[in-house]
Amino acid sequence: MAAPVVRSVRKLLKLVDFTSVPRRHRYKKKWATTEPGFPATRLALQNFDMTYSVQFGDLWPSIRVSLLSEQKYGALVNNFAACDNVSAKLEQLSAKDFVNEAISRQEPEPESGLAPTPSPDCSPNLRCFTFSRGDVSRFPPARPGSLGLLDYYLMDAASLLPVLALGLQPGDTVLDLCAAPGGKTLALLQTGCCRNLAANDLSTSRTGRLQKVLHSYVPQDIRDGNQVRVTSWDGRKWGELEGDTYDRVLVDVPCTTDRHSLHEEENNIFQRSRKKERQMLPMLQAQLLAAGLLATKPGGHVVYSTCSLSHLQNEYVVQGAIELLANQYSIQVQVEDLSHFRKLFMDTFCFFPSCQVGELVIPNLMANFGPMYFCKMHRLP
């Protein structure tokens, strides 16, 4: 009943030369009287079965069952909420701060006599609680503290790893190129290292969500000051816009959002109508990464991350972007080895052992985080 109304409205809009409503908004779950015959979630699963069974072999079934089951969350403590007892409260639930555990585990061995191996520079001040392996408890929803800010932010704990790997240091200027919906942006702010943080996302609706997150978690003086800037521009243009500007850049690109695509029908990228868009993703991702690299100061660092398992969106893109920068801009980019970093966290997360470049957290029922791919690069001076 409502559908013909929508169509005629769209026709009207076209006449007035408004931008036509993107195709992907055509199907509205609450207006449609019938579900589509073959849901996009099933198309996604079919696609994954085809590609990942080859890519992961015997590991695929355990990844598959984890993707199809409820994911596990971590509670990122909001340092701005000034809640003294939030850690205690979370510990009472039998959750543990995995960041703290990992870092305290890398105590130097006293007998060696050598200087302790330099710790991988993990971004500081991040506290994130998770339940132990095999524990399927859920966190209660976050509550506002005395300052009116929520005490913790629930996110996939694996999403924190790219931010940790970026290794912020106090006074860094930071760019988050595809910031929405804002989990990683919030984490960047939690480090307390951002002299300036530029958060950008192409989609205005998604930057709206980012703003809401900042509103709930970050004090007004930080939001309103010059410290944080939120924009809705095309990330691919950043090389031209703000080349050679930032100490640390996070490029958390749009991807097939594997886990999400198996459960959510709305706006699912595996819809037949979005096939072209999906096939162009790796190119878009490489362009964004290239832009991020161009926006980095020489000597600065970039972390590229996705929440997909696919080679084509992960290693392939990293290698492509590095090649592009070398060939087109004569800029040398070196991939940084994260195996030491991986070892710190392998008790909490399940890592894929055979990435050519970067690291990949794979979902497993014992630790149902991820998928999360991340790769750290150093723009050579």
Add this chain to the structure above:
Amino acid sequence: SPVCTAEGSCLCKRQKPRGLKTWPRNGGTLALRTAADTDWRTDIVGQEGPPLPAIQLRSSLGLHGCSGQAGEIAIGPGFTAAAGGTCRRPCRWLFVITSGLFVAIALPAGGCIDSPVPDWHRLMTLSWTCLARRTPHLRDCKRMSRSLFCKLTTVPSGENLQEFSCVRPKTYVQEPEYRTHLVQCLHEEQKPFVDPKSVELANVISSLQDMGFDQAHINSLLNVQPCVHPQQLLDIISEFLLLGLHPEPLFMVLKKSPQLLKLSPVQMKKRSSYLRKLGLGEGKLKRVLHGCPEVFTMRQRDIDGIVKVLKERCMFTAQQITELLHRCPGVLQADPSELEYKFQYAYFRMGLKHLDIVKNDFLQYSITKIKQRHMYLERLGRYQTPDKKGQTQIPNPLLKDILRVSEAEFLARTARSSAEEFEVFKKLLDREEEESESHASEEEEEDEEEEDEE
């Protein structure tokens, strides 16, 4: 412990002095030969059932405590000797002493697979009845005798047993009333019975022995439901035997569910005929009774409910229903709507056919176990619901490898996954189920509200 002092072999259960051979343990002490064709033997063998011929004892037995008087009988364990004397089968012997002659008749041991007890019982009755008619003093004998194993005299060869050719089993109708005159020996001492009640009890006991129950079981049966009249006990037991059960399994069932002895014979007969109609008589009943003793005591209405679900909602054929109830008698006690749900899960969600469901005893497993294992395999990518044409892209594992195997084997062979992952999965699934249930009922409420608003 007391030691036996008889000369030669004897049948008592006391410890034997060294050197004496006990009969029939080593078998060789007796030379048992089947008699040449006699009317007697032919008549008995003429019945259906394995040939357990009457034989003549050819050598003497040293038996203690007996006086050699005619009219005495004894029962004890032993072996048969078939013609040719080569194959021995365990059985129980009834020795009947009459003037100058004796007859030993083999009864099947309790639980002997080849012989259906009721037939033998009737056979025994007949032979005894016939003997009793022929030997008046036996008929009059109502006392319980002691352990009486007489010194039996040898029978001159050539002499046949014409005198006993009166036994014509076919002429006699097998009715329980013929049992009443049967006199038994017990190994233990018994007080001489005087009152009719004890006589009745004695008769019941003797009947039970003939049916193949051993003494310990009989005592147990009589005591398990003391308020039950011994005759009723007997009637019920006979009814069960008629339905095709053997004494040993029947004893186990009655021990487990003594309330069965309280059934009225009318109720029993009614239920028996209903079960026969369902195809659950004879050999099948034992398993049904073992799996679901309540099949006799539960309400007709409840059984009807289950059968109706299976027939009309699940569309099983009558033959399939029989097989199903035979294999999974517990189904009779299921909740009908849960049973239907389980079937629908099998048929629609898993894409199984009726035959698969029956042959793999699907309906006996709990729905939780079914869902856990099926959904685990499905999410692992190891099970696919067949499409409309019944095809899948991967070969599904056999249903028996999903449900019938232990969890360890399921994980190792079928799922090829670890126990710890499966444990987590079960917890997650449990939560999903809970939440979808409450969500479904919320949606129902919402629907109702919307209707109101219009």
